[in-house]
Amino acid sequence: MSLVEALRVSVTALATHKLRSLLTVLGIVIGISSVVSLMSIGQGSQERVLSRITAMGTNLLYVRPGASSEGRVRGAQGGAASLTLEDATALADPVNVPSVAAVAPQVQTFAQVVAAGQNVNTQIIGVTPDYQYVRNSPVADGDFISDRDVEARSMVVVLGATVADNLFQGGSPLGESVKINNRQFRVVGVLKRMGGTGFGLQDDVVLAPITTVQSRIMAQRTAQGGRTVSSINVQLAKGAKTEQATGEIAAILRQRHRLTGSDDFTITSQEETIAAQKEVTGTFTTFLGIIAGISLLVAGIGIMNIMLVSVAERTREIGIRKAVGAKRRDILMQFLMEATVLSLFGGGVGLLGGWGVSRFISGRTFSGQVLYTVVPPHILILAVAVAVATGLFFGIYPAARAARLNPIAALRYE
Amino acid sequence: MITFSNVVKVYKMGSIEVPVLRGVSCTISKGEMVAIMGPSGSGKSTLMNIMGCLDQPTSGTYQLEGQEITRLKDDDLAGIRNKKIGFVFQTFNLLPWASALGNVELPLIYGGGVQRRRRALEALERVGVAHRARHRPSEISGGEQQRVAIARALVNNPSLILADEPTGNLDSRSSEEIVAIFRGLNREEGITIVLVTHERSIAENARRILHFRDGLFEGEEVMA
Incomplete structure (x- = not known):
């Protein structure tokens, strides 16, 4: 058959x-x-x-402070106030770190944002202009934070799409002012909508010049007196190897922090996160x-x-x-x-x-x-x-x- | 055609051995029509099963058309059943869900035949039920069902047809018609027919009647 x-x-x-x-x-x-x-x-x-x-940008390394310690008691990872804006500037120098294409330090905190009778509690991130490229966050309307804003500690903000919606109910927020910690900020831009919620998505966020956030909203300083940053986003140059870049970054930071023992920072690659x-x-x-x-x-x-x-x-x-x-x-x-x-x-x-x-x-x-x-x-x-x-x-x-x-x-x- | 020599069949029921055939010897020639009569429990069915290559003897030999059957494997027996033997049963044994045509085609499926539909229809015509080709068994009379069963037995042009009480479930008129078909197949086409029956009037259609009792042949009558 x-x-x-x-x-x-x-x-x-x-x-x-x-x-x-x-x-x-x-x-x-x-x-x-x-x-x-x-x-x-x-x-x-x-x-x-x-x-x-990958929407947060590709080919990234994240440098974060290590754990703070009081005597022999270790605190949470990232709790130490060891990274500074100057560290970020040092990492951005191609002579020091040839594997790095761009560096975007950031500080973040939560605060109440008030405008036109509405208010929201949201994440305030202090950034430099490179943030928009490194973290892939272009503006949909208006301008991003500029170098001048960072230098002058300007009282300007760029709103995430969700924050703009919530505060201005569909009206254009450009040129309007919002209050954070009872200080007036002018809205210069609105970020492109990323879609979705949670995990690293940047719709529910307010961006401001990093120097402004450091001096007007937060006030944490290192033991040496420098202004601290929460983390430094590092974008690798095309073709650069993760291990090599990690080594270069670590070498610079150890030298700058005069470390002999254990590191006071951690470097995580995006690949590890993935x-x-x-x-x-x-x-x-x-x-x-x-x-x-x-x-x-x-x-x-x-x-x-x-x-x-x-x-x-x-x-x-x-x-x-x-x-x-x-x-x-x-x-x-x-x-x-x-x-x-x-x-x-x-x-x-x-x-x-x-x-x-x-x-x-x-x-x-x-x-x-x-x-x-x-x-x-x-x-x-x-x-x-x-x-x-x-x-x-x-x-x-x-x-x-x-x-x-x-x-x-x-x-x-x- | 058929040669049994000293065929013994013993069934084991637990530890007890029950002899059913006790050294049967007989010869049936090609083109003969033979009836086997005997009381129930005499071993007729076992004899028919061995003759039909559905079962193997415990000892003794069985030759079918000169071929020794006793040493063959299951699948070889299946091949012989398919090509050389046609079965007709008391209970017809048709597939209830298949049409008459489908039932008649069944042996051809396993025989690798070509033009199955045409050959099945021809077989139905030979037994006079071609007009029932599309009907299922439940839709036709008992006599017609048995004709379909005969058509199935015929379809591969076997040299031997074994009929085990083929009229046992039929009224007398249908019985006569069925027996007439067997006689026609025997006389006109020379097919060897072995018929097991209880009824003397049916048996008398054969040339020879073999009497079977307690696992042995005990005599024969030759019809005039």
Whole structure:
């Protein structure tokens, strides 16, 4: 019996028992749908996080202060007031650090921002002009903070899109004034909308010249009396190696801080951040995959169960087929083909279902979390392969049982 | 055509061995029509199963058209059933969900035959139920179902047809028609026919009646 013949025989047999076939397929459909939709959520969140990280600019190193210490008690990482604007200037010098393309120091704090009867509590970031390139935050309207603003400690701000919306309710904030810590600032620009919320996105933010924030809003100084910065964003030159740049930066800072023992700063690369995030979302995706896998397992047991019933119910049919000349292999092939057809069909429908579900939930909010889904092509192939493998694996025992039936006993079976 | 020599079949029921055939020897020639009669439990069905290559003897030898059957494997037996033997059962044994045509095509699926539809239709015509080709077994009478079963037995042009109580579930008129078909196949096409029956009137259509009792042949009658 050829494969085509086996296919015809099994399709006929399946079509004869429509309801039973349908119920069997349902398990596979649900299993594959959940695999596809859950994996797409995992994949979606991973791509989302990665795109957010790269949206903050590419090829970055972050230099942060180390932990502060009081005697022998270590404080939190980043708590020390060890980095200064002068450190940033030193890092920007291509003679000192050839691997560096641009440097953007920043300070940040939270403050109440008031304008036109509205007020919001938001993050105030003190920046230099290079911030817009390094952190990929161009203005949509007006101007960014200029070098002159930084030198003169001008009382100007650039608003993030969300802050502008909240304070000015759709009106143009350019030229208006806002109050931060009871001081008047003039709005010179509005940042381009980044979209989304949370993790490093810059819509809910107010930017001001770094010198202004240091002197008018914050007042933290180093032991040596310099103005501190919260962190220094360093963009690497094209083709520069992360390890080399890290080494160069560390050397300069150790020299400037006159360090002999442990460093009072840490350098993190964007690659490390991405790798860490990938690990988190990878675990998440695997976890979702396992849950979906369990439903596939249940579907497989369903196939096996129904096929065993089917073999028992069709004992007489198997006897008749054997009596007219069906070999063991023919019977085995017929039942395996039935399992394959069922699971292939179920896999296909499940794929469409899962894709539909993932399209439906993408961009919707579930308990305060916006879900984004991505169905990567390899999941499609994987899902169908898994469906067929499930069908074959759980179909082989019933099929072998059918093939082994004694024709005489099978013919006598009532 | 068929040569049984000293065929023994013993079934094991737990630790007890039940001898069903106790050294059967017989010869059936090509083109013969033979009836086998005997009370139930005499071992007729076991004899038919071995003759039909559905079962193997415990000892002794069975030659079908000169070929030794006793040493063959399951799949070889399946091939012989497909090519050389046609079965007709008391309970018809048709697939309930398939049409008459589909049922008759069944042996051709496993025999790798070409032009299956045409050959199946021809077989249905030979037994006079071509007009029922599209009907399922449940939609036609018992006599017609048995004709479909005979068509299935015929479709691969076997040299031997084994009929186990083929009229056992039929009324007397249908029974006569079915027996007439067997006689026609035997006389006109020279197909060897072995018929197991309880009914003397059916058995008398054969040239020879073999009497079977307690696992042995105990005599034969040759019809005039």
